[in-house]
Amino acid sequence: MKGVNIGILAVQGDVAENISATRMAMDDLGIEGVVTEVKNPEQISDLDGLIIPGGESIVIGTLSLVNGSLKKIKEKIASGMPVLGTCAGMILLSKKVKDRVVGETEQPLLDYLDIKIERNTFGRQKNSFEADISLEKIGIPSFRGVFIRAPSVVDAGKNVEILSKIDEKIVAVKQGNIIGTSFHPELTEDLSIHKYFVNLVQKKN
Amino acid sequence: MIPLSGDIDNAKGIVKENLGSFETKRGTSTLKRGFAHMLKNGVVMDVTTVEQAQIAEDAGAVAVMVLDKLPADVRKAGGVARTASIRIIEEIMDSTTIPVMAKCRIGHVYEAKVLDATDVDMIDESEVLTPADEFHHIWKWDFTTPFVNGARNLGEALRRIEEGVAMIRTKGEPGTGNVAEAVIHIKNVNTELRRLKSIYDAGDDQDLVSLARELKVSYSLVEETASLGRLPVVNFAAGGISTPADAAYLMTLGCDGIFVGSGIFKSDDAKERAQAVVLATTFWEDPGKVKEAQKMVDERQSMLGLDTKNLELRMQERGSTA
Numbered sequence: 001m002k003g004v005n006i007g008i009l010a011v012q013g014d015v016a017e018n019i020s021a022t023r024m025a026m027d028d029l030g031i032e033g034v035v036t037e038v039k040n041p042e043q044i045s046d047l048d049g050l051i052i053p054g055g056e057s058i059v060i061g062t063l064s065l066v067n068g069s070l071k072k073i074k075e076k077i078a079s080g081m082p083v084l085g086t087c088a089g090m091i092l093l094s095k096k097v098k099d100r101v102v103g104e105t106e107q108p109l110l111d112y113l114d115i116k117i118e119r120n121t122f123g124r125q126k127n128s129f130e131a132d133i134s135l136e137k138i139g140i141p142s143f144r145g146v147f148i149r150a151p152s153v154v155d156a157g158k159n160v161e162i163l164s165k166i167d168e169k170i171v172a173v174k175q176g177n178i179i180g181t182s183f184h185p186e187l188t189e190d191l192s193i194h195k196y197f198v199n200l201v202q203k204k205n
Numbered sequence: 206m207i208p209l210s211g212d213i214d215n216a217k218g219i220v221k222e223n224l225g226s227f228e229t230k231r232g233t234s235t236l237k238r239g240f241a242h243m244l245k246n247g248v249v250m251d252v253t254t255v256e257q258a259q260i261a262e263d264a265g266a267v268a269v270m271v272l273d274k275l276p277a278d279v280r281k282a283g284g285v286a287r288t289a290s291i292r293i294i295e296e297i298m299d300s301t302t303i304p305v306m307a308k309c310r311i312g313h314v315y316e317a318k319v320l321d322a323t324d325v326d327m328i329d330e331s332e333v334l335t336p337a338d339e340f341h342h343i344w345k346w347d348f349t350t351p352f353v354n355g356a357r358n359l360g361e362a363l364r365r366i367e368e369g370v371a372m373i374r375t376k377g378e379p380g381t382g383n384v385a386e387a388v389i390h391i392k393n394v395n396t397e398l399r400r401l402k403s404i405y406d407a408g409d410d411q412d413l414v415s416l417a418r419e420l421k422v423s424y425s426l427v428e429e430t431a432s433l434g435r436l437p438v439v440n441f442a443a444g445g446i447s448t449p450a451d452a453a454y455l456m457t458l459g460c461d462g463i464f465v466g467s468g469i470f471k472s473d474d475a476k477e478r479a480q481a482v483v484l485a486t487t488f489w490e491d492p493g494k495v496k497e498a499q500k501m502v503d504e505r506q507s508m509l510g511l512d513t514k515n516l517e518l519r520m521q522e523r524g525s526t527a
Contacts, residue, residue, distance in 0.1 A: 011246070011487060012245065012246045012247050012267065013242075013243055013245060013246065013247075014207075014242040014243060014245060015246070016245075017206060017207060017242065020206065021206065031270075035283055039488070041455075045519070054242075054243050054246075055243050055245070055247070055267070055302075056243070056244075056247060056267045056268075056303055058262070058265070058302070058303065059247055059265045059266075059483070062265050063265060063483070066236060066484075067488075076436065079463075087243075099302040101298075101302075102299075102300065102301070105302055105442060111477050120302070123324075124298075124324045124325075124326050125236075125304065125305075125324075125326035125327065125350065125351065126231065126232075126324050126349050126350050127231065127323070128229045128231065128236045128239075128240065129224065129229040129230060129236070130222065130229065130230045130233055130235060130236060131227045131228060131229040131230075132227070133227070146220050146235055146239060147424070148236060148239050148240050148243060149240070149304065149326070157226075163296075165296075166224060166225070166227050167225030167226075168225065172266050184239060185206065186206070187207055187235055187239045187242070188206060188235075189206050193325060194350045195265070205509060
């Protein structure tokens with residue numbers, strides 16, 4: 001049996017943290033495979049799973065559009081490849097985005113998750129926070145959420161499963177094999193979410 | 206997971222409060238350093254107006270840095286350089302979706318408090334402005350807003366980290382359009398990190414203690430940094446970057462990202478140059494793509510630049526002994 005090939009979209013943002021979290025999750029689970037940085041469409045075509053990290057969503061989106069990566073990711077999603085998007089990654093996976101202060105933003109999106117995002121929903125960096133949240137539906141009763149200029153989901157279609165809320169705001173969702181979180185699981189020691197994702201990729205494979 | 210070396214958990218900048226029924230914490234090192242991690246592989250651009258901020262955002266900047274004058278103009282104008290007008294900072298914050306940073310003078314605790322109250326996303330305690338205190342930098346643990354500081358070598362970088370900074374950038378020589386000093390500074394830090402790591406790997410505790418004394422920082426921070434083999438916070442390049450090739454070169458030296466000061470808005474092709482520098486920073490490993498980026502700019506439109514040997518004002522020396 002061949003191992004899984006999980007890619008981290010390495011355009012901009014906290015790529016290295018996702019690589020190490022995914023490697024550690026695979027080692028803990030005893031799942032064989034490789035974790036690779038991916039930047040161009042050729043590298044993306046070989047993947048069994050993809051993580052889109054935190055960063056600036058406009059930057060990651062625009063630069064992935066320029067070299068054709070965005071189109072390739074869309075094709076892979078259509079063929080069933082699991083994707084985990086954290087913060088900026090969840091924004092990119094969505095269908096519609098507005099900013100809390102500036103309003104509607106025109107930015108390249110993957111147009112898959114049937115959700116509407118509000119960027120910077122909790123405010124600016126000074127209002128970034130940590131809190132214990134829960135993702136019971138995927139078997140994670142407690143998780144330290146690190147929210148950095150975080151977005152939230154203000155509207156979710158009926159195909160979208162809501163995994164977590166904080167103060168009535170939706171902060172984690174799942175639709176098919178696609179997961180989005182407002183927070184950054186890669187910044188904490190807890191590997192539960194990366195493990196859940198690696199398992200999803202392994203099953204699909 | 207990100208390194209939290211040197212973290213103190215009772216910092217005054219940490220705020221505990223409730224969000225509905227959830228207990229939250231703001232201003233922790235994970236949040237401050239984590240914010241800087243989100244900027245990695247990106248370009249932070251110096252701007253002085255809303256229009257420039259818009260050009261920067263459209264070009265793919267990960268953040269903007271608001272100044273009253275670009276570093277090249279600060280150099281030309283002389284006099285005292287202070288933090289930018291709050292009204293302009295707020296106008297830029299209201300019109301852009303990317304993070305907005307602003308500079309305060311070295312040691313000027315109250316300029317920093319004003320910027321913190323303005324809710325800028327990051328404060329740059331910067332040698333580009335005239336220092337208010339040559340001997341003490343701001344104790345950054347007291348703030349909820351994260352800071353970035355300049356450094357020319359490992360000692361400066363670690364001393365700033367000990368004061369609570371969440372991000373380091375090279376000082377370079379701002380406003381010169383000359384990348385030479387930034388190159389020296391990043392190489393200094395890398396060379397000293399290699400030396401530190403080799404002492405640590407050899408298990409020579411006595412030498413490690415001597416090195417901590419030489420760098421004027423605590424032994425524990427030196428030891429933790431040695432075990433990581435890199436700075437425990439992200440390290441960007443800054444000072445004199447003017448072209449896409451400059452940006453790509455600094456990325457090859459191991460920087461986590463780029464600050465561009467005067468290089469973009471003192472050129473005559475700011476819009477194209479802003480985009481080109483972003484492309485070169487993203488695809489620095491691919492000379493073909495950097496060439497395409499370099500082709501987007503015209504060398505005849507680059508800022509003239511200065512030889513750093515005969516400068517009257519060496520901004521990089523400000524606050525370097527503290």
